[in-house]
Each structure stands twice: as C-alpha cells, then as structure tokens.
Amino acid sequence: MAASYPDAHSEHPDDWWRSAVIYQVYPRSFADGDGDGTGDLAGVRARLPYLAELGVDAVWFTPWYLSPLADGGYDVADYRTIDPAFGTLAEAEKLIVEARGLGIRTIVDIVPNHVSDQHAWFRAALAAGPGSPERELFHFRPGRGEDGELPPNDWLSQFAGRTWTRTPDGEWYLHLFAPEQPDLNWDHPTVRQEHEDVLRFWFERGVAGVRIDSAALLAKDPGLADVTEGQGPHPYIDRDELHDIYRSWRAVADEYGAVFVGEVWLPDSERFARYLRPDELHTAFNFNFLSCPWDAQRLRRTIDETLAEHAPVGAPATWVLCNHDVTRTVTRYGREDTGFDFAAKSFGTPTDLVLGTRRARAAALLTLALPGAVYLYQGEELGLPECEIPRDRIQDPMHFRSGGTDPGRDGCRVPLPWSRSAPYSGFGSVTEPWLPQPEGWSAYAADRQAADPESMLSLYREALRLRRTAPGFGDGPLHWLPAGPGVLSFARADGLVCMVNLADEPAGVPAGAGVLLTSGPLDDEGRLPRDTAVWLRM
CATH class of the missing domain: 2.60.40.1180 (Golgi alpha-mannosidase II)
Known part of the structure; x- marks a missing residue:
C-alpha cells in the first residue's frame, strides 16, 4: 500500500531552514588563500561567488576555532578565537557578512561534549590536583584495583580503545574520544553557562545556526557505572538529562532567530524524535539515510521511517549522502557493499568509480527531491572519490587508535581541486597541501567541470536552480x-x-x-x- 506523508510546514514562512540546501565546509581542505598548504578563511571568502553560483542557502563550517588539531579541530582550545592557521576573528566576521550579502547564511560547529587538553580549564585542572574545584568541570576519578591502576569503568572510546587516561598524580580523566579531548561535566553550572555564553557570542556576530557535535553524549550517569546492555538507561548515550540542556539552548537561539542541527546517532526513532520537540532542536542529521545501501526497497523503507519519525513533532527531515567522517558517495556506491559502517572500513576495497558516479548522480536528484533540508559536503558537487592516503601521511586519530587497520577519515578530506592547470589543482599555489592530492586530481577541477554541461557540477547547479525556483520542492508532502x-x-x-x-x-x-x-x-x-x-x- 502506498504511503503518503502530510505537509509538516511551519506557520512561519521565513523558516528557511526547513527547505534549505546547506553546504558543509571543512576549512583545512576547502581553499588555501595564503598558499601555506592549509585551507583558510581567506580561501573561503575568495570562493563565496562559487557557492552563490552553486545555489546553496547556507554554509556549515566544521570547527575553525583555536585547536591543536589532534582531531581535525574537534578538540577546541578556545571558542572565541579563530585558529591562526585559518585566520582571525575579524576575518570570520567579514566572511559572515559577505556571505549574507550573497544570500548565504553561516552555521558554526559547537563541540559541547569535550574540549582540548590545551583548553585553559583542563590545564588548570591538571595543575590544581585531586579534589580541586577545577577538576569538577571534568570527570576525574580514582582508579579501580589495589593501587588504582585500573580505569574507573569499562567504557569504550568512540575512537576504539579505552576512555580513561591516568594523570601523574594517580587520578584518571574521562575522554569518550581521544585522550586529547577530555569530557566536560555537564552537571556543573559553569559548564552550562559557558556554552550558553559561547552561543550568544557567535549569534551576536550574525551566525544563523549551530551544528551540535555528538549531541547525544553530553550527559553521564553520575556514578559513571559500567555499561550493562539492556538494563536501564545507557550511562552516557541519550540520557534524559540532555533535554533540559537543549531546552535552555533553544531559549538562547530563539532570542536571535537562530537554529540548531544536532548530530544524533540513535537507532530508536521515538527517542530520536524527542530531540526535535518544538522547544528543543530544530533539526537533526538523518544518518540512517546516509548509511543506507543503494537498494530500492531499503531506501524506500529508510525514507518512510525518517518521515514517520519526524511527523509527530512537526520537524523537517534532513538528507545527507556523506560528510567529513564517512566514505565519499561515488566510492561507496561503486563498491559491492554500498552501505556505510565505520567498523567495515578497510584499505584496498575494490571500487568501480564509473558505476559509483552514475549512482551518485541519481542519488543527488533523489535526495534533492525529498521533503526537508539537504546537506551537501564540499566536493560532492564535483563527484570527488574517496582517496587512499599513504600510510605515512595519515593524520586521523581513528587510524592510529585502530592499530593501523582503519584507513581513517582523511580520504574524504583531501583538499579540493579548483583549477585544472594550476599547481596543486588550484587549492593553493605555493606549498603542497596538508594532505596529498592523488594523481589526476585536476580532472575533477571546478573550472573544468563548469565548462562541461554534462559534469557533476553542472548537474548540481541545475538541480539547485530548479529546487530554488520551481514549485514542489523543499518541505511539504510526499506521496509514493x-x-x-x-x-x-x-x-x-x-x-x-x-x-x-x-x-x-x-x-x-x-x-x-x-x-x-x-x-x-x-x-x-x-x-x-x-x-x-x-x-x-x-
């Protein structure tokens, strides 16, 4: 029986985010304005006309803040400072204004679960020692075992390995990700106040929205109990206390007319929908669609489930084919296993790029025709494949924490090709990029594709033009x-x-x-x- 879904449109016609096409910029790899091999805000500003011609409504920047870059910027040392590798705060403010002048809004990335081990708070906590107020902002605990030599619990890291690191004074601190990313204690009022202040800081600079990293991980069981599957709430995933945090955040966003998109990986559709209640997050990423294989029955079921779980709370769905963490679409669709699973990534997986590209072109039209918002990862519009990075050039901590078996995420982060004839494909003309571009990368260059009406770039430009100007697209009803x-x-x-x-x-x-x-x-x-x-x- 054919399913039909009602229009869940807002009463407010200016809710641009319900139907937006949002372009994800990974600043290190987008465009290098000063020629030092690292992408920067100058490079983005120079390419804003390209994004306007592409036809996107907003740009989401992965973290551009001061960071040691132990995890690609998701280890933030200071939320109010732009990392010098990318530019300055004044330059970010100019970018926000210039983009808005071209009809493009700006979304920034906030990482609330953890900070960098170089953050002033964590450095003070290490210096202050056990029992200090400074350590209450994090999760410091004595170890188990006769001499405290064992970690406080059995939690496993999101990056493989254990989640605890011992300090010289004998205590352990929690990090769900890398040791350079200590988790914050969200039961502490100072942590909550600081993040609301950071939101206001960026909203006052004209930011239109915030993407929330690892949005379901902030709250922890106060006792930091071991994981006992199937027996009560998980000790650190999707805890009920999270919703009070996001209700407070929503009140701040509403003051500025800003919006949220949460990174929420949850298998339970009812639990997922709770984050999208009218007084919490506006939207959340739809990872089930991203990881779905290229199979008609599976895709239809995923679309049905997505629309059904959003309908009760009136939130629009978001559709995304890839991002800075997952295998690029043309590569994934050209493999025998066309789904995505972090655990299944490996070196040397056979790929048919001709097949993958044909499917990725079809997937683009499918995605852009679905109800709701669409997120487009940089280079997707160029049909870029996943690159296999030489092992001695890999930087992603996922690779090292896997013992070298996981190729990591650098393969989808290779600097973009802009010009077919310039050094380093026009990314930056002086220094080799921070990640190596493979041989033949210039074949994907934006200027080459702009001159080819049959290219992936031309397809995306025309699709976004129609989506923006023709009736029927964006948020609204769907009928099979x-x-x-x-x-x-x-x-x-x-x-x-x-x-x-x-x-x-x-x-x-x-x-x-x-x-x-x-x-x-x-x-x-x-x-x-x-x-x-x-x-x-x-």
Whole structure:
C-alpha cells in the first residue's frame, strides 16, 4: 500500500531552514588563500561567488576555532578565537557578512561534549590536583584495583580503545574520544553557562545556526557505572538529562532567530524524535539515510521511517549522502557493499568509480527531491572519490587508535581541486597541501567541470536552480506512486514527480510528463536506464 506523508510546514514562512540546501565546509581542505598548504578563511571568502553560483542557502563550517588539531579541530582550545592557521576573528566576521550579502547564511560547529587538553580549564585542572574545584568541570576519578591502576569503568572510546587516561598524580580523566579531548561535566553550572555564553557570542556576530557535535553524549550517569546492555538507561548515550540542556539552548537561539542541527546517532526513532520537540532542536542529521545501501526497497523503507519519525513533532527531515567522517558517495556506491559502517572500513576495497558516479548522480536528484533540508559536503558537487592516503601521511586519530587497520577519515578530506592547470589543482599555489592530492586530481577541477554541461557540477547547479525556483520542492508532502520492482517513484506538490531506477532493466516514464532534469540520458525509447533518476512535471 502506498504511503503518503502530510505537509509538516511551519506557520512561519521565513523558516528557511526547513527547505534549505546547506553546504558543509571543512576549512583545512576547502581553499588555501595564503598558499601555506592549509585551507583558510581567506580561501573561503575568495570562493563565496562559487557557492552563490552553486545555489546553496547556507554554509556549515566544521570547527575553525583555536585547536591543536589532534582531531581535525574537534578538540577546541578556545571558542572565541579563530585558529591562526585559518585566520582571525575579524576575518570570520567579514566572511559572515559577505556571505549574507550573497544570500548565504553561516552555521558554526559547537563541540559541547569535550574540549582540548590545551583548553585553559583542563590545564588548570591538571595543575590544581585531586579534589580541586577545577577538576569538577571534568570527570576525574580514582582508579579501580589495589593501587588504582585500573580505569574507573569499562567504557569504550568512540575512537576504539579505552576512555580513561591516568594523570601523574594517580587520578584518571574521562575522554569518550581521544585522550586529547577530555569530557566536560555537564552537571556543573559553569559548564552550562559557558556554552550558553559561547552561543550568544557567535549569534551576536550574525551566525544563523549551530551544528551540535555528538549531541547525544553530553550527559553521564553520575556514578559513571559500567555499561550493562539492556538494563536501564545507557550511562552516557541519550540520557534524559540532555533535554533540559537543549531546552535552555533553544531559549538562547530563539532570542536571535537562530537554529540548531544536532548530530544524533540513535537507532530508536521515538527517542530520536524527542530531540526535535518544538522547544528543543530544530533539526537533526538523518544518518540512517546516509548509511543506507543503494537498494530500492531499503531506501524506500529508510525514507518512510525518517518521515514517520519526524511527523509527530512537526520537524523537517534532513538528507545527507556523506560528510567529513564517512566514505565519499561515488566510492561507496561503486563498491559491492554500498552501505556505510565505520567498523567495515578497510584499505584496498575494490571500487568501480564509473558505476559509483552514475549512482551518485541519481542519488543527488533523489535526495534533492525529498521533503526537508539537504546537506551537501564540499566536493560532492564535483563527484570527488574517496582517496587512499599513504600510510605515512595519515593524520586521523581513528587510524592510529585502530592499530593501523582503519584507513581513517582523511580520504574524504583531501583538499579540493579548483583549477585544472594550476599547481596543486588550484587549492593553493605555493606549498603542497596538508594532505596529498592523488594523481589526476585536476580532472575533477571546478573550472573544468563548469565548462562541461554534462559534469557533476553542472548537474548540481541545475538541480539547485530548479529546487530554488520551481514549485514542489523543499518541505511539504510526499506521496509514493505505483512503480515496478527496483523503481522509486514519488510525487511532490504541483505535479512534481521524482523517479529513480535501481532495477536491471529500463523503466517506463509516464506518458505526457515533462522532463525537468535527468541524472543521465534516457534511452532511445524514452525510458529511464538503470541507476538513473529523473524529475518530471505531470
């Protein structure tokens, strides 16, 4: 039976975020303005016209704050200072204003679960010693065992390995990620007040929204109990205390008309939806769709489940194919296993990039036709593949903490190619980039693709133009249409239809329908080939 989903639109027509296309910038790898090999804010400012021509509504920046970069900037030493590698606070303020002048809003990344071990608070805690007020801002505990030689509990790190590091004075401190990222104690009022002050700091500089890193991990069991699966609440994932924190944050955001998107990885749809209640987060990332294999039945089920879990709270869905943490789409879709799982990543996985690219083009039209907002990771519009980084150049801590078996996340963070003829593909013309670009990278250059009407960049530009100007796109109703096995077909408002053929045989297109855009050419009989999508107007 075909499922239909109602329009969950807001009463406020200026809720841009409900239908936005938001472009994710990883600053180290976007564009190098000063030629030192590291992307920076000068590079972003110079490329703002490119983003405006692409047609995005907002840009989300992964952390640009002062950081030792032990985890790509997600180890923040000072939220009110731009890291010198990227520029200055004054430059960030100019960027926000210049982007807004081009119709592009700015979203910043906040990392509330932890700070850098170089943060002033943590350095003071180490210096102050056991029992001090400074240590109450974190989770310091004596160890277990006869001489305190064992960690305080059995928690496992998000980056593999244990979550506790012992200090010279014998106490242990908690870090759900790397040892350079000590977890904050969210039961402490100073921690809560500081983060609300940081939100105001950036909202007052014109930031339109905040992406919340690891949003379901902040609150911890006060006793830091061992993990006992299936017996009561998890000691540090998705605890009920989190919702008071986000209600307080929402009150701050509402003062400025700003919005939140949470990084919430949860399998329980009812628990997930709680974060999207009207007085909490505006949106949260839809990771089930991101990790879904290229399979019609699985994709439809994931779309159904996503829309169903958002409907009770009236929140729009967000759709994303990849980000700075996961394997790039054209590579993932060109493999035998087209889903994504951190545990399954390995070196040397066979990939058919021609197949993956064809599927990624179809997935782009599928994603942009779904109700809600879309997040686009830098380079996705260029069809960039995942790169296999030489082992001696890998920087990601996930690789090292896995004992060298996990290739890490650097393969999707390789600096962008801008020019087919410039050194280092136009990323920066003086110094080799911080991560090496593979041979032939200039084939993906933005200037090369801009001149090719059949390129991935041209497809994205036209798709975003239609999404912005033609009726039926963005937030609103979706109704599934009858279709053969392996074919997805759904209607939006105003006669808009999206069809995606994942079957082996070509699929017929409804007679009399006007073709708005295809991810690849129809066959000689006007049918939709395998791994191809089309937008139609009935």
